[in-house]
Amino acid sequence: MGVRHDSAALLTLANLFAAWRAHGLIRGWWLAAAFTALADRVFTFSYFTPTMVGLIRMTDSPESVAIATRWSNLNYVRHSIVLVAWLASLRTFSLLYQQQL
Numbered sequence: 001m002g003v004r005h006d007s008a009a010l011l012t013l014a015n016l017f018a019a020w021r022a023h024g025l026i027r028g029w030w031l032a033a034a035f036t037a038l039a040d041r042v043f044t045f046s047y048f049t050p051t052m053v054g055l056i057r058m059t060d061s062p063e064s065v066a067i068a069t070r071w072s073n074l075n076y077v078r079h080s081i082v083l084v085a086w087l088a089s090l091r092t093f094s095l096l097y098q099q100q101l
Contacts, residue, residue, distance in 0.1 A: 033088035
C-alpha cells in the first residue's frame with residue numbers, strides 16, 4: 001500500500017472523528033462528507049487496489065479484458081462517490097465560513 005493511500009485513509013478517519021464532535025448544521029454536512037470519503041477509501045482498498053494488482057499479474061486474455069472493463073466502469077461510480085464527498089465538503093466549508101462572519 002502506498003504512502004498516498006495510507007495518508008488519505010488516516011486523514012479520512014481523523015476527519016470522521018472531528019466531524020462526529022462538531023455541532024449544529026455543520027455536523028450533518030461534515031459527517032456526510034466524511035462518511036462518503038470513507039466509502040471511497042473502503043471501495044478503493046477492497047476492490048480497486050487488489051483488482052489492479054491482479055490485472056498487472058494476469059496475461060492478456062478475454063477474462064483479463066472483462067475484468068479491466070468492469071474495473072474501468074466501476075471507476076465512474078468511485079469518481080461519483082468522490083464528487084459527492086467533495087460537494088459535501090464544500091458545503092461544510094461554506095457553513096463554517098458563514099459562522100465566522
